[in-house]
Structures are given as structure tokens and as C-alpha cells.
Amino acid sequence: MMPPKSMQAEIETTMSASDQTRRTLLVNALATAAGLATVEAAAAADDEQPGSDERPMKGDVLVFSEGEHEGKVITPQDLPLGGPPVHAWPKDPKTAVIRSGSRLNELLLIRLDPTELDDDTRARAVEGIVAYSAICTHAGCPVTGWIPGSAGDKDVLKCFCHNSEFDPRDGAQVVFGPAPRRLAALALSIVDGALKVAAPFVGKLGGQQGG
Numbered sequence: 001m002m003p004p005k006s007m008q009a010e011i012e013t014t015m016s017a018s019d020q021t022r023r024t025l026l027v028n029a030l031a032t033a034a035g036l037a038t039v040e041a042a043a044a045a046d047d048e049q050p051g052s053d054e055r056p057m058k059g060d061v062l063v064f065s066e067g068e069h070e071g072k073v074i075t076p077q078d079l080p081l082g083g084p085p086v087h088a089w090p091k092d093p094k095t096a097v098i099r100s101g102s103r104l105n106e107l108l109l110i111r112l113d114p115t116e117l118d119d120d121t122r123a124r125a126v127e128g129i130v131a132y133s134a135i136c137t138h139a140g141c142p143v144t145g146w147i148p149g150s151a152g153d154k155d156v157l158k159c160f161c162h163n164s165e166f167d168p169r170d171g172a173q174v175v176f177g178p179a180p181r182r183l184a185a186l187a188l189s190i191v192d193g194a195l196k197v198a199a200p201f202v203g204k205l206g207g208q209q210g211g
């Protein structure tokens with residue numbers, strides 16, 4: 001038996017409203033998916049920039065990797081004497097590609113009194129500024145601390161994962177904790193007022209478990 005006319009109209013209205021809602025939901029879902037796809041594509045494009053995961057090369061400039069100046073080229077004046085370290089990425093000045101495609105490329109830059117540096121460290125430094133890998137050689141955590149060392153009163157680079165400490169005046173050799181070897185070091189130069197990479201990394205990068 002057919003429902004009365006008024007009820008039929010109500011059912012049609014309800015169905016039509018529910019169809020509308022379904023359509024709206026579908027359109028919204030498609031729009032969201034499209035938006036996400038765009039964001040993911042943009043992120044992938046960033047990651048896939050040729051050279052972004054290549055190791056620092058001679059002539060690369062250095063840019064802030066975090067903070068309000070992220071992406072800005074670092075000059076010696078940006079580094080206070082005695083630290084704290086500035087976190088940086090190398091950047092190819094020809095292609096403008098920042099080499100942030102590999103976390104093993106993140107660097108710590110510190111300006112120290114040149115008379116405190118040992119001979120090898122001074123040879124790699126410029127105006128007392130030294131550069132090291134920011135990745136701990138123990139298990140690959142980021143090295144984030146700059147605090148008085150456990151064995152003395154001088155500030156050292158510290159990895160808080162398992163408390164390894166590295167002395168940047170002495171080639172970032174391990175002075176405390178379980179890290180098996182020093183941080184990889186990078187020689188620097190100054191060209192046209194900007195800090196530049198002078199040579200590839202010296203030493204093995206990353207943690208002993210592959211970090």
C-alpha cells in the first residue's frame with residue numbers, strides 16, 4: 001500500500017536531504033584528500049630536491065636549521081664567543097638547495113677562543129669557529145646540550161640520550177659517556193663574509209647502530 005501523499009513528500013524530502021548530506025560529505029572528503037595529497041606532494045618534492053641528501057661540499061654556505069632565522073645564511077657575527085652552538089644545514093649556493101634531506105647533514109657551529117683549540121681543530125676552524133656533526137656517535141640521537149662537562153668546568157657538547165660528552169676544542173673527542181668515537185668534523189672558511197664549507201666531513205657519521 002502506498003503511503004499517504006503528505007508522508008510520501010516527507011520521505012522524498014528526507015531522502016533528498018540525506019542524499020545532499022552524503023554528497024556534501026563526499027565532496028568534503030574528496031577536498032580533504034586532495035588537500036592532503038597536495039601537502040604530501042609538496043613535502044615529497046622538498047625531500048626529493050636533487051642534492052638535498054648529499055653530504056656537505058666545499059663551497060656550501062651554512063644556514064640556520066631552526067628558530068626565527070631558519071634558512072638564513074650564517075655569518076661569523078651570528079655566533080657568540082663561547083657558544084652556545086648554532087644548529088645549521090649546509091646549502092648549495094648554486095642551486096639554493098638546503099641539504100636537509102638527511103639528518104646526518106645537520107651541523108653544530110660554535111665560536112671558541114682560538115687559543116683553546118688543539119692543532120688539528122684550529123686547522124679546520126676559522127676565527128675560532130668550529131663545525132661538527134650534530135648526530136651522536138653512540139645511538140644517533142641529536143646532540144643538543146652545551147653545559148659544563150662532568151670531568152671539568154668547561155662547557156662541552158652533550159647528548160642527553162645516554163649522557164655522552166664531546167669536547168669541541170679537541171676535535172669533539174669523547175670526554176664522558178658511552179659514545180665510541182668523536183663527532184665528525186667539518187673544515188670551514190669565510191668567503192665574502194659568509195661561513196662556508198672548506199672540505200668534506202672528517203670522521204664517520206652517525207650512531208654505531210646506524211643512527
Ligand code: FES
Pocket residue numbers: 136137138139140141159160161162163164177178179207
Ligand atoms: S645516543 Fe648519544 S649518548 Fe647514546
